Amino acid sequence: MSADAALALGPSSGLSEPVRLPSPVTESRLAQIALIAIAVAFLAFFLLLPLIAVFAEALRRGVNAYFASFTDPDTLSAIWLTVVVAAIAVPLNIVFGLAASWAIAKFDFKGKSFLLSLIDLPFSVSPVVAGMCYVLLFGAQGYFGHWLDSHNLQIIFAIPGLVLATIFVTFPFVARELIPLMQEQGTSEEEASLSLGAGGFRTFWSVTLPNVRWALLYGVLLCNARAMGEFGAVSVVSGHLRGLTNTIPLQVEILYNEYNFVAAFAVASVLASLGLVTLAIKSGLEWRYGDQISAAHRH
Numbered sequence: 491m492s493a494d495a496a497l498a499l500g501p502s503s504g505l506s507e508p509v510r511l512p513s514p515v516t517e518s519r520l521a522q523i524a525l526i527a528i529a530v531a532f533l534a535f536f537l538l539l540p541l542i543a544v545f546a547e548a549l550r551r552g553v554n555a556y557f558a559s560f561t562d563p564d565t566l567s568a569i570w571l572t573v574v575v576a577a578i579a580v581p582l583n584i585v586f587g588l589a590a591s592w593a594i595a596k597f598d599f600k601g602k603s604f605l606l607s608l609i610d611l612p613f614s615v616s617p618v619v620a621g622m623c624y625v626l627l628f629g630a631q632g633y634f635g636h637w638l639d640s641h642n643l644q645i646i647f648a649i650p651g652l653v654l655a656t657i658f659v660t661f662p663f664v665a666r667e668l669i670p671l672m673q674e675q676g677t678s679e680e681e682a683s684l685s686l687g688a689g690g691f692r693t694f695w696s697v698t699l700p701n702v703r704w705a706l707l708y709g710v711l712l713c714n715a716r717a718m719g720e721f722g723a724v725s726v727v728s729g730h731l732r733g734l735t736n737t738i739p740l741q742v743e744i745l746y747n748e749y750n751f752v753a754a755f756a757v758a759s760v761l762a763s764l765g766l767v768t769l770a771i772k773s774g775l776e777w778r779y780g781d782q783i784s785a786a787h788r789h
């Protein structure tokens with residue numbers, strides 16, 4: 491029996507059943523149905539319908555035409571380059587995310603708030619601006635352009651530029667998943683491990699990392715999905731060189747601008763499939779390890 495119901499009964503009410511008082515935060519059945527209908531309609535119109543349209547357009551001329559779209563050398567190069575860039579950027583973000591979250595959650599130092607603000611910077615800065623910053627620094631006419639040219643090094647319009655731009659837009663994802671969880675866990679377990687004679691690396695590997703492994707995997711999934719789907723920053727630093735610096739999103743744009751709609755949507759379906767796979771894994775993690783992952787979302 492709830493406290494409100496107990497108060498409603500009173501000592502001499504003579505009622506055999508508790509009186510249920512309406513909750514001030516409970517909407518009527520009609521209001522619930524209306525809210526659910528609005529949410530479903532919004533998701534169907536702005537999410538499910540475009541997603542279905544991508545696959546429908548990609549298969550409009552049949553399965554053979556769909557798979558034939560991936561025989562183009564430029565498309566294959568774009569897919570391979572996207573995988574390579576993500577394979578470099580995501581592990582580096584894992585290292586940064588673990589180091590930053592460890593420092594922020596386990597230590598007190600001057601500039602901690604400033605470091606947190608820097609981690610959130612890519613959320614507020616346009617990816618196009620980030621790409622322009624790298625062009626300003628490493629472009630042919632940039633601050634370091636002449637030095638790079640004299641040493642036969644190329645960053646802009648090359649893979650290093652794509653990796654730098656991708657790292658910039660994706661590095662908050664791992665750190666922002668780990669920091670709240672590490673802060674909530676505190677330092678008691680690490681202090682106990684150190685008091686028992688374990689070294690710093692042993693403590694991190696045996697105590698800290700197992701405690702955050704599912705939040706880490708969650709952050710890696712989001713980071714990888716964003717890395718493969720990034721367009722703005724990569725578009726600025728790539729130069730749109732076919733077969734050399736075009737990633738999947740840039741290849742989709744080129745195919746669409748050339749009115750090759752079936753191929754454009756076929757390649758786009760690869761990114762859409764990646765998003766669906768990421769969503770499925772994310773949902774599975776939330777179902778299986780919901781308590782640990784929800785703790786990582788408490789900001």
